[in-house]
Amino acid sequence: MVSVAEDTVARNRALQTEWYGEPLGDRVRPLLGRLGLSQSGLAGVLGLSAPMLSQLMSGQRAKISNPAVLHRLMAVEDMVAAPAFGALAPAEIKERLAEIKADPAATTSGIRMAASERAPVARPAHTGEQQAGRGPADPARLIQVLLREVASAAEIEAAAGLIADRYPELAEVLRVYGTGRTSEAEAHFVRTVLKETLSETVRDRTVMP
Template sequence: MSAAEDTIVRNRSLQAEWYGEPLGERVRRLLDRLGLSQSGLAGVLGLSAPMLSQLMSGQRAKISNPAVLHRLMAVEELAADPGFAELPAARVKERLAEIRAESAPTTSGLRVPTGDRAPGAAPGAAAPERAPDGRAPGVRARAEAGARDVQALLREVASAGEIEEAAALLADRYPDLAEALRVYGTGRTGEAEAHFAQTVLRAPIR
């Protein structure tokens, strides 16, 4: 077995552990049920088509954006509704548009770091500034501050259209970077905060 094949086997195993089954199987059922193209479903989930393809094939293991997982579960709930078959096509399209606009309310199921050192900081790094009552700032406050700083930087140097164009150019070779550009450059603030908490702070927003 080649290294690439071994990686795919490992990633599919991780997906089964994290999501109950490989993502390719979950997504293909949705495509059949909804009559969507792979690109169409990617748009609903807020992913690039190449990123969704890589998740389905096992080239990538994890859905790194909590809002994308939230939308995937919402689409699955729609497709599993007993009355789905009777829904007019216009209503299905409307509901998918509503799901596309949703963002994850919080991240969940992640380990909360302990101690005063910021997650990912080197040993000996300064502890985060404390509030007047002596408590370290919460994950939510740190995520809000961090996400807004990144948003402000990106939106200072480029327009939303330029950020989206850059993300599209990067999507095939660097899908994680393209996703980050979209989340912080053109996405909702709540989605950016959830992404920052999960990927940088490695903790759920409380």
């Protein structure tokens, strides 16, 4: 017979899979090994208490309530997944984790500011100066955080399906940023910004005397 506690954990893990792609324990544990951090150490980077991170990982809690925490978690995941990560010295890893920890909360104003600059965000994957976790400099990640805070992956996919026939480009945006990988969202953002910037340049040159 399944106890109430076991049923709650199973339900929370199912919700985490729907919201975050997989249970948070499965996302976080590999990071601990790659970074050589304890749960308490990673919790400090993310801006959580150690007990709270433990509850999220064990399924005692389902949702990351602060979008900035999810933003930092994605930044840590991107750093660890980068091909250059294996060549980083411990001091460099520590420095980059400190940058992610200091990252301000992801906000819609940050998205607007980054988008208004019209600057392409293509960059080497975590080589040279660390970019991950700097909200206003990475609008694709901010859009991901915003969408995933207001709706689950299943809800975003359902919304995309409803509008796909009439508004295919909008449906693509929902899917890429709402349920896709960060690298896919960044590539889509770069393509979109470059396309619009090029169109504006051609239009400006056309109307010049």
